[in-house]
Amino acid sequence: MESVIDIRGLGLTFERDGRRTDVLQGLDLAIPRGAFIAIVGASGVGKSTLLRVLIGLAKASAGTVSLDTQSTERQPVALVFQDSRLLPWRRVIDNVAFGLEGRGLSRAERHAKALDALGVVGLAHLARRWPHQLSGGQRQRVALARALAVEPEVLLMDEPFSALDAISRESLQDELTRIWQATGKTILFVTHDIEEATYLADRVVVLAGAPGRTVADHAIETPRPRRRNDDADAAIVADIRRHLGSGHLGGGHLGGGHLGGGRPTPFARAA
Amino acid sequence: MALTETAALPAAPAARRAKLNVFSSVGLGAAGLLAFLLIWQAVPSLGLVNPMMLPGPLAIPAAFQSELASGMWFTAVTGSLSHYALGLVLGSLLGVALGVLTGMSRVAEDLTAWVVRVLRPIPGLAWAPFAIIWFGVTPSAAVFIITISVFWIVFFAAHGAVRAVDRDLLEVADAFGFRAAHEKLFKIYLPAALPGILVGLRTALGQAWMAVVAAEIFGVPGLGHRMIEASALLATDIVIVYMLTMAALYGLLDSLFLLGERWLLRWKA
Numbered sequence: 075m076e077s078v079i080d081i082r083g084l085g086l087t088f089e090r091d092g093r094r095t096d097v098l099q100g101l102d103l104a105i106p107r108g109a110f111i112a113i114v115g116a117s118g119v120g121k122s123t124l125l126r127v128l129i130g131l132a133k134a135s136a137g138t139v140s141l142d143t144q145s146t147e148r149q150p151v152a153l154v155f156q157d158s159r160l161l162p163w164r165r166v167i168d169n170v171a172f173g174l175e176g177r178g179l180s181r182a183e184r185h186a187k188a189l190d191a192l193g194v195v196g197l198a199h200l201a202r203r204w205p206h207q208l209s210g211g212q213r214q215r216v217a218l219a220r221a222l223a224v225e226p227e228v229l230l231m232d233e234p235f236s237a238l239d240a241i242s243r244e245s246l247q248d249e250l251t252r253i254w255q256a257t258g259k260t261i262l263f264v265t266h267d268i269e270e271a272t273y274l275a276d277r278v279v280v281l282a283g284a285p286g287r288t289v290a291d292h293a294i295e296t297p298r299p300r301r302r303n304d305d306a307d308a309a310i311v312a313d314i315r316r317h318l319g320s321g322h323l324g325g326g327h328l329g330g331g332h333l334g335g336g337r338p339t340p341f342a343r344a345a
Numbered sequence: 346m347a348l349t350e351t352a353a354l355p356a357a358p359a360a361r362r363a364k365l366n367v368f369s370s371v372g373l374g375a376a377g378l379l380a381f382l383l384i385w386q387a388v389p390s391l392g393l394v395n396p397m398m399l400p401g402p403l404a405i406p407a408a409f410q411s412e413l414a415s416g417m418w419f420t421a422v423t424g425s426l427s428h429y430a431l432g433l434v435l436g437s438l439l440g441v442a443l444g445v446l447t448g449m450s451r452v453a454e455d456l457t458a459w460v461v462r463v464l465r466p467i468p469g470l471a472w473a474p475f476a477i478i479w480f481g482v483t484p485s486a487a488v489f490i491i492t493i494s495v496f497w498i499v500f501f502a503a504h505g506a507v508r509a510v511d512r513d514l515l516e517v518a519d520a521f522g523f524r525a526a527h528e529k530l531f532k533i534y535l536p537a538a539l540p541g542i543l544v545g546l547r548t549a550l551g552q553a554w555m556a557v558v559a560a561e562i563f564g565v566p567g568l569g570h571r572m573i574e575a576s577a578l579l580a581t582d583i584v585i586v587y588m589l590t591m592a593a594l595y596g597l598l599d600s601l602f603l604l605g606e607r608w609l610l611r612w613k614a
Contacts, residue, residue, distance in 0.1 A: 129520050153520045159513055163536040163612045173521040206614040224521065
């Protein structure tokens with residue numbers, strides 16, 4: 075199958091206070107069109123950084139990323155952040171239409187597309203609300219709609235459900251599966267939750283080490299619809315655990331949070 | 346409202362208490378104002394102070410009437426309002442423009458840091474000599490002084506608000522391909538900084554009145570000038586007419602501003 079994204083020898087080093095830190099090194103990953111790939115790894119292993127490179131928020135210091143894009147749109151990839159990051163001064167519909175601006179579409183055309191995307195996540199009825207009027211799960215659905223609205227070939231998701239309560243998380247996981255099956259989008263889904271990865275993806279790539287590299291790559295062939303914590307995946311889950319050296323960590327969660335203080339923020343300035 | 350229904354059903358105690366509170370706070374406010382007016386009137390009426398020095402409130406309507414009749418009030422108010430509006434608009438535009446620029450660009454901030462440090466402590470009024478040398482005793486001189494007073498308030502408010510813009514939201518713009526400065530300016534910086542800029546503008550709304558009076562005391566026609574004229578003739582009742590005029594105008598403008606602000610920031614929780 076052809077790859078929509080081909081990552082070869084990707085390395086990323088950033089400097090802070092004169093100290094060089096290698097975040098990623100020699101990372102190879104070919105992403106076939108239409109695949110649902112989960113990337114798991116401990117906090118700080120560089121999985122978010124990988125997405126940031128792909129969306130252009132961070133610059134790779136080594137290797138190549140080739141994007142075989144068929145569309146001529148300016149936005150072949152779109153990112154859903156861990157926190158929804160909706161713009162509080164825009165109504166839901168205008169948040170979803172955000173990425174469509176500057177493409178020569180009229181306001182009515184943008185709103186029509188945005189409403190379609192909102193329909194996909196089941197929130198068309200909340201189009202006129204302000205973000206502060208939504209629940210956490212609804213906000214994250216809107217963020218997903220905002221990414222879908224630009225009709226990207228690849229949807230990048232950075233631990234998008236990790237800040238949600240368990241009920242919202244499970245319903246969004248099922249929603250995402252349905253959307254993936256309906257749209258055939260390529261999805262690259264970063265998580266630190268092994269069960270989430272095996273439940274959602276048809277391939278799980280494990281990043282580990284410092285600097286982060288690919289240490290395991292499993293195909294999940296369990297047919298859909300799937301059950302959570304399916305015994306069929308037990309061997310794979312165990313192998314991922316072993317690779318992550320997570321014997322001392324309970325459950326599927328490998329430490330909480332994001333990349334913490336080590337998160338590279340190229341756009342941040344000394345406050 | 347169904348009045349009969351309200352009458353038939355006893356109001357819930359909490360609602361009744363809330364209603365009582367509203368009435369009592371309005372009532373107390375009115376009582377306080379009445380007491381203030383009574384004391385004010387008593388001071389000259391009881392001969393504690395020469396009425397020439399402090400006319401009582403009862404003397405004010407007549408003075409107001411005569412100022413209205415002579416057309417002085419209207420001329421003074423329109424004169425002052427035009428200085429005020431022009432100075433406010435110029436100072437705000439310059440303040441927002443430079444504040445946003447220095448907030449967005451580190452180079453612009455560093456470049457202006459020392460100039461700001463030198464000029465900032467100079468009060469707007471200290472520019473009066475130059476205002477008069479450059480513009481003469483003209484409305485332009487008043488506008489100039491008001492502009493400077495407004496500029497600094499708005500400049501610092503805008504600068505601070507832009508510096509405080511959430512970096513995460515700027516990343517959203519980047520992630521969706523809006524990387525040019527003007528795209529970030531209109532999509533993120535300005536709307537995100539708007540609440541902070543509005544705080545500065547509201548402060549400037551009050552400060553600009555002070556600058557109006559001060560600038561006009563130098564002779565530019567308007568409220569301030571009319572007050573000085575009246576005080577030279579010991580027409581203290583007229584002075585008070587203009588003091589109250591200013592209070593009323595400021596109150597009106599501030600209320601209008603608050604209405605506009607509430608609409609602009611209706612997205613806030």
